[in-house]
Amino acid sequence: MKRYLPILFAILSCGPTAMREGSFFATPHDGGMGEAGQPVGDPFVLGGAAGGVSTAGGNSSGGSSNGGAAGGIARGGANAEPDLMLRLDFENNGVDSSGNANNAVPYGGPTFVPGRFGMATRLSGKAHFEVPTVPPDNLDVDLGSYTISAWFNQTTDVPANEYASWIVNRQDSATNCR
Amino acid sequence: MQVGSSIAKTAQPIADDFSLGVSGMGSQALRGGVDAAQFVDTTRVTNGTWMFAAITVARAPQGQNSVMNLWKKTTGGGLTLVKNTGFSPGNRPAGPDVFIGAERGESSGNVGLYHFQGLIDDVRIYKRALTQLELDSVAAGNRADMR
Numbered sequence: 001m002k003r004y005l006p007i008l009f010a011i012l013s014c015g016p017t018a019m020r021e022g023s024f025f026a027t028p029h030d031g032g033m034g035e036a037g038q039p040v041g042d043p044f045v046l047g048g049a050a051g052g053v054s055t056a057g058g059n060s061s062g063g064s065s066n067g068g069a070a071g072g073i074a075r076g077g078a079n080a081e082p083d084l085m086l087r088l089d090f091e092n093n094g095v096d097s098s099g100n101a102n103n104a105v106p107y108g109g110p111t112f113v114p115g116r117f118g119m120a121t122r123l124s125g126k127a128h129f130e131v132p133t134v135p136p137d138n139l140d141v142d143l144g145s146y147t148i149s150a151w152f153n154q155t156t157d158v159p160a161n162e163y164a165s166w167i168v169n170r171q172d173s174a175t176n177c178r
Numbered sequence: 179m180q181v182g183s184s185i186a187k188t189a190q191p192i193a194d195d196f197s198l199g200v201s202g203m204g205s206q207a208l209r210g211g212v213d214a215a216q217f218v219d220t221t222r223v224t225n226g227t228w229m230f231a232a233i234t235v236a237r238a239p240q241g242q243n244s245v246m247n248l249w250k251k252t253t254g255g256g257l258t259l260v261k262n263t264g265f266s267p268g269n270r271p272a273g274p275d276v277f278i279g280a281e282r283g284e285s286s287g288n289v290g291l292y293h294f295q296g297l298i299d300d301v302r303i304y305k306r307a308l309t310q311l312e313l314d315s316v317a318a319g320n321r322a323d324m325r
Contacts, residue, residue: 081321086303088278098302104278107288113297116228116253117319120299121279128280128290139276139303147304148198149232149249149316154225156295158202164209165202165294167231168301169281170274171195 085139090121094129102139104129116151198231208260210248215265217248228253230317234307251317257310
């Protein structure tokens with residue numbers, strides 16, 4: 001039995017790696033994904049059970065446990081939440097945990113810190129995320145009824161001479177209506 | 179055939195520009211809206227504290243007014259309806275990217291405009307207007323359909 005233990009250990013150790021290889025990470029652009037420079041949180045397993053997800057960074061507040069029932073539960077496949085088209089938990093990455101692959105791409109170096117539930121993204125300077133629309137665009141919710149929601153924690157006032165700062169925004173540059 | 183062809187030619191995507199953020203110009207209050215129906219809360223956002231914000235849009239058939247609600251909730255507080263209003267849906271081209279923490283606007287490349295400074299968590303988009311009970315569930319970090 002002893003001689004099989006190393007093999008068993010190797011298989012178990014390779015499990016998360018295999019999951020990573022089969023998963024999607026939003027590609028970092030100018031600035032990287034986080035304070036550690038790498039997407040340290042294991043990806044959600046879209047379309048399947050994500051139980052037992054651990055964080056490579058060893059951050060106990062990371063991972064997919066959000067303090068709510070939605071965290072840590074498989075969000076794709078048969079257990080997907082009806083009508084949920086996008087959910088960004090910012091658990092050390094911009095992965096969409098709704099199961100719809102509307103992953104957010106970071107620009108300008110957003111970081112990840114403990115947030116309202118698990119981790120959140122910290123934006124400073126020109127850091128932001130973009131969710132690309134790729135036909136067929138399942139984020140064209142604004143053709144019908146829809147809901148947009150987010151938790152936010154502003155740390156610095158909007159400059160007095162600026163119109164606003166946006167948490168979630170979608171607009172066509174040509175019409176530029178806001 | 180001509181009728182079908184005519185419908186196909188005249189049918190245009192009726193999409194909205196939507197936004198959720200904090201108003202500047204001395205206000206520093208929650209701001210949100212759809213197209214030209216933009217509203218600013220009367221209470222200043224407290225820096226360093228978490229706030230939940232949501233827009234729900236119930237789309238009416240073309241030619242009728244749709245309904246938009248702007249909601250907010252602070253940690254420990256209840257969900258509050260900031261604004262309820264009817265609006266005429268816009269006629270925007272569908273398909274621009276969704277920005278988190280900024281807007282595309284007329285910026286070039288991927289720089290963005292009107293950048294948010296702070297923390298953002300649990301951003302969600304549903305393809306229907308959630309009820310107040312469902313928003314309460316979402317604000318708690320749960321599924322909308324969890325009771």
